[in-house]
Amino acid sequence: MKHGGGLILTVLMFLSIASTSLMSAENAEQTANSDMLVRYTRHILDSGDESLTDLDWTSYGPGISTVDFDSDGDLDLYVSAVFSHLDYQPAQGKAIDAGYGAQMLFENTGDLEFRDVTAASGLVIETDERSLIGDTSVSGAWGDYDSDGHPDLYISRFGHTLDREVAGMPNILYHNNGDGTFTDVTSKAGVSNSGHSTSAQWVDYDHDGDLDLYSLNYGYMYPDDSTVEDETNILYRNEGDGTFSDQTNAAGLSGSSDFSPVNGAFLITPTESPGSIDQEQYGDWGSGLSWSAVWFDYDQDGWEDVFIASDYGISPLYRNAGDGTFEMVTAQAGMSLTGSARGADAGDYDGDGDLDLCQSNFGRNYLWNNQGDGTFIEAGLEAGLGDSSSMHWVCDFFDYDLDGDQDLYFSVGRTNPPYSIEDNELWVNGGEGTFTDMALELNLIVYLDEKTQGSVIADLDNDGDLDIVAGNTNAPIRIFENLAEMTGRHWLLIELRGESSNSAGIGAEVRVYVDGEVQVQQSIACSGSLGCGDDRLHFGLNLTGDIERVVVDWPSGAKSVVEDVAANQILVIEERFAREVDIRAYLGLVMASLLLFIHLHRRH
DSSP, rough: OOOOOOOHHHOOOOOOEEEEEOOHHHHHHOOOTTTOOOOOOEEEEEOGGGGGGGGOOOOOOOOEEOOOTOOOOSSSEEEEOEEOOOOBBTTTOOOOOOOOOOOOEEEEEETTTTOOHHHHHHHOOOOOOOGGOBBOOOOEEEOTTTTTOOOEEEEEEOOOOTTOOOOOOOEEEEEOOOSSOEOOOOOOOHHHOSSSEEEEEEEEETTTOOOEEEEEEOOEEEEETTEEEOOOOEEEEEEEOOOEEEEHHHHHOOSSOOSSSSTOOOEEEOOSSSTTOOOOTGGGGOOOOOOEEEEOOOTSSSEEEEEEEEEEEEOOOEOOSSSSOOOTTTTEEEEEEOOEEEEEEEEOTTTTSSSSEEEESSSSSSSEEEEEOEEEETTTTTTOOOOOBEEEEEEEEOOTTSSSEEEEEEEEEETTTTOOOOOOEEEEEOOSSOOOTTTTTOOOOOOOOOOOOEEEETTSSSSSSSSSEEEEEESSSSEEEEEGGGOOOEEEEEEOOSSSSSOEEETTTEEETTTTTTEEEESSOOSSSSSSSSEEEEEEEETTOOEEEEEEETTSSSSEEEEEEESEEEEEEEGGGOOOOOOHHHHHHHHHHHHHHHHHHOOO
C-alpha cells in the first residue's frame, strides 16, 4: 500500500483539476443537430505484414490493444499475431499448416496515422520451433504494475493444438523503460503462465494500491472428435517489489471447479465425454475454457467482482469477499445459462445506476440486466439483440453517438467451417433499453468476406468521440473514424490518476451528474476478448454543455467531487486531492495547537 503524507495540508487544499479541451475549432462551430445520423469514415492501418491477409478458418488474431505507451498524449496500438493454431483440412479442401505470426507495436503520429516501431521497441519475439521468427500471441494487456507512470505490457500466447502432446507457450511481461523500449522481466516477475493463454486483466483485487494480474487459459479443442480439455487460470498477486505470487487456490479463482496442486502452474482437465461436448457437465463453475473476463462491482459493495466468459457451458460469476478470497455465486445471481462465451463487458445500458453485462457467444448473445439486488435477468431477446448463429468475439458498451446512452458493439468471425463470412455488429440503443443493429447504415461493413476477431473502442484522435479498430484475420486492419462530434453533441473524457489507489485508478467508480440524471461507469482495465480499449472513461452528454458534478469513488475508499465541470474536455482527476480525513486526529491536532498557542501567549 502506498501512503501519502501531509494530512493537514490535504485537509486545507482546494481540489484543483488540470484539464485540457481538445475540441477542434471546426467542431466548435458545428450547429447542434440531435437528429444527425453518425456514420464512420474508413481508414486502413498499413501494417506491412502480408500474413495479416492470408489466413482464414482455423486462425486466431489479431488482438488489438490501445495505450499511450510513450506518454505523448495520444493512444498507440499493440497488435498481436495472426496464426493458425492447428493443421486442418476445411470442407473446401484448402489445407492450412499450423504456423506463426508477428506481433507489432504502432506509434500514433496524429491524424489517425501510425508508425511501426516494433523493432525499435524490443518487442520482437524469435521462436525456435520450425526455425521461424514469429509468435502465437493472442492479446496484450497494458498496466502500470510498478507504479512508475509508464504502462507495461503482458502478452498472452496461445501456442498450438496440433495434437494432445503440444502445449501452449509461456506468456511474457514487458517492462516499459519510459524511453520507447521494453525489457522482458517475465522470469523475475514469475508470471510465465505457459498454458494456452487467451487474455489477461490487470486489477487491484486486494486494494493494496498496486495492480495484480489474472491470466486466463483456454486449453484444447479437437475438431476431429469434439474433445475438449480445459486449463485452469492463474491469479498473480503483486508483491510490490517487481515480483508476483500465485494466489489462485487461496483466492478460489481457477475459473473452474478444479485447482492445480502445483503452485504457479495450471491444471489440465480432460473432458469426461470424448466424442461430444456436454455443456451441462461442468455446472455453475464453468468449463474452465476461459476466453476473457471482466472485473466490475456488480453488487456495489466497493470490491471488484469477476465474470469469466467460458466456452461450452456456463460462464461463472465470482464475488470478491474483500479479504483476498472469492465466492462462486453464479446460481445465486441467476446466471446458470449455458453458452459458448467469447467476450464480456460491463455498462449501465438501461441508465438505472448499476452495471449490466454483455456476453458475446458463438450463437445468440446474452445481455445480463442487473436487478440491483445481486441478481441478473438475461434480456438479450427482449432488448432486440436477436437470435444469431454467428461467432461473436469482442463485446463493448460505449456511447458511439454521444446521446447519453450505451450502445453495443460485437466483432464477428468464425474460426471453423462451414462459415467464416460474417459481419460485425453495432447495436444502437434506442434510449429505452432496446437495440437496433445499424452497422451497415453506419458504414462499418466493408467487404462481405472479412473475418474480425480482436477489436477495440478508443478515441484515437482525441476529438471526444470513440473510434473502432477492427483486427481482421484475412484482411487489413481497419480503423473506423467516428464523426459524432460533428453533431454538436457534447462529451467528457475522464483520466484517473491514483495515488493511494493504483496509478490508473483501475476499479474506481465514476458518476457524472447532468440535468438531474446520473451516468455511472467503472474504470475497467481490460474486457472483451483479444485486447483492451481506451482506459479513459468516456461520457456522451447529448446537447448538455454543463455538468453539475463528477464523483469518483476510489479503490482506496477516498472520494473526489468536482463541481461545475465544462463539457468537451479531457478531465484529469487526481486522487491526492481526495484523501480521506481522520477527523479525530485532525481535531486533536487543532486542540493541541490551540493549547500550545495559549501557553506561549501567557508566557509573554
